[in-house]
Amino acid sequence: MRGGDVRTGELFSYVDLEDRVRKDHPLRAIRQIVNDALVSLERDFAALYSPIGRPSIAPEKLLRAMLLQAFYSIRSERLLMERLEYDLLFRWFVDLGIDDPAWDHSVFSKNRDRLLDGDIAAKFLGAILSQPKVKRLLSTDHFSVDGTLVEAWASMKSFKPKDGPRGDNGEPPSDSGGRNAGSDFHGERRSNETHASTTDPDAKLYKKGKGKEASCALWAMG
Numbered sequence: 001m002r003g004g005d006v007r008t009g010e011l012f013s014y015v016d017l018e019d020r021v022r023k024d025h026p027l028r029a030i031r032q033i034v035n036d037a038l039v040s041l042e043r044d045f046a047a048l049y050s051p052i053g054r055p056s057i058a059p060e061k062l063l064r065a066m067l068l069q070a071f072y073s074i075r076s077e078r079l080l081m082e083r084l085e086y087d088l089l090f091r092w093f094v095d096l097g098i099d100d101p102a103w104d105h106s107v108f109s110k111n112r113d114r115l116l117d118g119d120i121a122a123k124f125l126g127a128i129l130s131q132p133k134v135k136r137l138l139s140t141d142h143f144s145v146d147g148t149l150v151e152a153w154a155s156m157k158s159f160k161p162k163d164g165p166r167g168d169n170g171e172p173p174s175d176s177g178g179r180n181a182g183s184d185f186h187g188e189r190r191s192n193e194t195h196a197s198t199t200d201p202d203a204k205l206y207k208k209g210k211g212k213e214a215s216c217a218l219w220a221m222g
Contacts, residue, residue, distance in 0.1 A: 017092040027093055033134060034064060037127035041120065048118050057103055057111045063124050064094045066112060077112075078105040149217040152203035156216055159195040159205065190214070 021028065038060045045059050065080065068090055074080045084090045085102040096102070115121050128134055190205060197203040197216060205214040 015098045017088055017098060020088045021092050025089075027089065030067075031064075031093055033128060033131055034067065036131060037124060038063065040127050041123060044118075044120055044123060048114070048120060056114075057108065059111075059115060059120065061094050061096065062108070062112055062115060063121065065090075065108070066121070068093060076105070077109050081105045081108060148220045149206050149208065149215070150220050152197070152200050152216045152218050154197045154199035154203045154216045158197045158199040158203075159190055159216070160198050162194060162196050 041059075048059070049056065065084065068074070068083075069077075069080045072083075074083060081102045081104070084094065084096065088098075090096075091098065091100075115124075129138065192204050195205070200216075200218075203216050203218060206217045206219065207214050
């Protein structure tokens, strides 16, 4: 007998997230390691937060969510909160109840910055790496990451000294005397530490190899 393509609503629904994650899922072992590290940071958490006032997002949940963002290469906090809203695996890992709403992305970012400014995130990673289960997985072997240079929509003459003069709008003054006036920068020493593009702040000076001329590009990971 063919079943009907209808959704039946239940007045009450009892869902245990623990039962929704398969027993051999890789995140299970990681979650145990993470929770052990979080226990060791209890004093740091207590020193970071005031004993009075409105409760914030639990730092333990923040750090677990930050790990998921790194594991799954989620580009923004907004997308992370969207994923946390509907993904049961994410809710289980973060320890967010099935009926608990995901946080607003701006609230998440503000609370996350508190952990970063207080060096809690660095201590958290250190606590993870110091565990015996993790230590034996570490290696000093070197490996190279493949990447591609993508030409940026910015010209070489858009690279101005970071400490150069600024106009009323906070931007470097534009070249005067025509389109290419002031663009003769040959012989001028430039680097990403001293110069930045006024057209595309994310663009950097890259060389494809020794002896090659630098170009204005973006680094894309392969």
